[in-house]
Amino acid sequence: MLAISIYCLTISTGLGKFSPSVNHFFLIHHQPPNLTFTSDLSTAYSYEQISSIMRASSPDQLDVPRLYQEATSYFKSLVPAQPEVIATFRCDWAEDAMALSIKFHITEVQKPLIYYLIAHSELDRFPSWVAPDMVERIKQQVETIMPRLIDQFSPVIFTPPPTSHMECTDIIADRWMTLVITPALRDGGTGKPLDFLETMKGLEWEREGVCKDCVADKRDEWMEEQRKIWELLDGWISETQK
Secondary structure, rough: OOEEEEOOOEEEEOOOOEEOOOOOOOEEEEOOOOOOOOOOOOOOHHHHHHHHHHHHHHOOOOOHHHHHHHHHHHHHHHHHHHHHHHHOOOOOOOHHHHHHHHHHHOOOHHHHHHHHHHHHHHOOOOOOOOHHHHHHHHEEEEEHHHHHHHHHHHHHHOOOOOOOHHHHHHHHHHHHHHHHHHHHHHHHHHHHHHHHHHHHHHOOOHHHHOHHHHHHHHHHHHHHHHHHHHHHHHHHHHHOOO
């Protein structure tokens, strides 16, 4: 006869005790072949709940591989992987997520999280569990990459782009200071290029008198700049990890 031990995972979070669901039972020791692991981790769970499940089921705690893998997969899905999405993404857990990604070697989310920390964090909200050396490591990455982002993006902000029509070029040049440079300086746009490029794409250039074709060309150009910066981040991050 096969011996089966069944446990229910109850996790303590900042909201009190959290029991993921009756489906989050997991079988340890000998699992009969006709029994399968089921779970219902979904968007109903918050970052705090998912990260708690991931910690508790990790190899250095309860070591429940399948639950850990599922929680890790959902953890990854919480962080946008596209530059135009991270440009408008907002959260209050980026510091914690970055530290967890290092602790558990979840490299897929580190690029968007590093960008997010550069663009939106004062780096003063690390939870108490994060060791000082890890905090310092993350801060050094951010401080090293930030000036490279600024150097890459500043020419885009301070140089009105040409268009295929002289009239449209003149309109953009005339409105560039008001619509682009001033807001960028006011809101720190040079340090968050993906965000500000998304803002530039969303401006109603047609209402300023720029033709639809030229507006479409500029929006494509700014989207391409977002993708270029996104790709450059890979190399910059790699250099900080050597």
